[in-house]
Amino acid sequence: VPVVTPVRDSEVVSDTSTDIDRPWVVLVWNDPINLMSYVTYVLQKVFGFAREKAEILMLDVHQKGRAAVFSGAREKAEMHVFRLHEHGLWATMQQDD
Amino acid sequence: MRPRSPFKINADGSVKVTLAAWKRQLLTDLPSQLKELMGSNSSSNRRLFPNAYVGDEEREEEYQRYMREELLASRMAAATILSESAKKTQITTDELATWVNVCNSIRLVLGTQLDVSEDDDPIEPDDPNLQTHQLYWWLGFMVECGVQTLSKGFTS
Numbered sequence: 144v145p146v147v148t149p150v151r152d153s154e155v156v157s158d159t160s161t162d163i164d165r166p167w168v169v170l171v172w173n174d175p176i177n178l179m180s181y182v183t184y185v186l187q188k189v190f191g192f193a194r195e196k197a198e199i200l201m202l203d204v205h206q207k208g209r210a211a212v213f214s215g216a217r218e219k220a221e222m223h224v225f226r227l228h229e230h231g232l233w234a235t236m237q238q239d240d
Numbered sequence: 241m242r243p244r245s246p247f248k249i250n251a252d253g254s255v256k257v258t259l260a261a262w263k264r265q266l267l268t269d270l271p272s273q274l275k276e277l278m279g280s281n282s283s284s285n286r287r288l289f290p291n292a293y294v295g296d297e298e299r300e301e302e303y304q305r306y307m308r309e310e311l312l313a314s315r316m317a318a319a320t321i322l323s324e325s326a327k328k329t330q331i332t333t334d335e336l337a338t339w340v341n342v343c344n345s346i347r348l349v350l351g352t353q354l355d356v357s358e359d360d361d362p363i364e365p366d367d368p369n370l371q372t373h374q375l376y377w378w379l380g381f382m383v384e385c386g387v388q389t390l391s392k393g394f395t396s
Contacts, residue, residue, distance in 0.1 A: 174287075175351070175357045175358045176287065176347055176348055176351035176352075176356060177344070177348075178384060180383075180384055180387050181383050181384075181387055183387075184340075184387040184390065184391055187391070187394050188337075194391070194394065221292065221303065221307075224292045225292075225307055225310070225311065228289070228292070228311055229311060229315075229341075230344070231287070231288070231341070231344045231345055231348050233287070233290055234290070234292075235290075235291065235292060235293065235294045236292055237293070237294060237295075237296075
């Protein structure tokens with residue numbers, strides 16, 4: 144008979160850590176108005192992405208309906224969402240699960 | 241045939257603007273109309289002030305409380321810059337970025353009013369919204385040309 148139950152221990156630890164560390168994800172959603180070239184340009188401007196990376200994300204938005212463009216702290220995510228809104232992109236944020 | 245871009249980068253990094261007088265007049269007048277619309281609670285505004293949080297009303301309310309004013313102020317300032325620089329034949333790349341931003345904002349309003357979708361049929365000549373569609377298309381052309389010019393400045 145085991146003396147300790149390691150599974151339960153690790154569950155407790157991981158629960159606490161995911162609650163604090165679960166990053167916020169910024170999503171850009173597809174919309175029928177913004178031009179593809181404009182979306183690429185805004186992603187380059189706001190995040191400093193190379194053109195190739197910005198184009199891949201833009202195509203994800205266009206073809207899959209959305210793309211995750213940032214993951215990290217809530218304050219930073221809010222700042223990025225604001226900048227994307229300022230440029231007319233349809234962006235939202237949510238905590239990763 | 242594709243119309244020529246109105247923007248050309250000069251040797252000193254500034255941007256030369258070639259546009260007919262009536263188009264410059266449009267770029268002077270449209271931002272004022274945009275400002276008026278932003279001051280109202282018209283539903284054509286909705287793409288200009290999107291939600292940040294989905295499915296979290298409390299956080300969304302807090303976000304809007306702090307950020308909506310700032311977003312409005314930023315849009316108002318940008319609209320003023322476009323209407324005040326629309327008649328210049330030479331602008332900075334920062335000004336061009338603002339032109340692109342405001343032209344895109346106006347497109348968002350017009351696109352919302354016209355309820356455009358990605359697979360719309362071509363517009364018929366007798367469409368009652370023909371003029372709005374033409375304006376929407378022209379603003380798209382301005383955005384496209386502006387983006388092309390500005391993208392040359394990205395070092396990537």
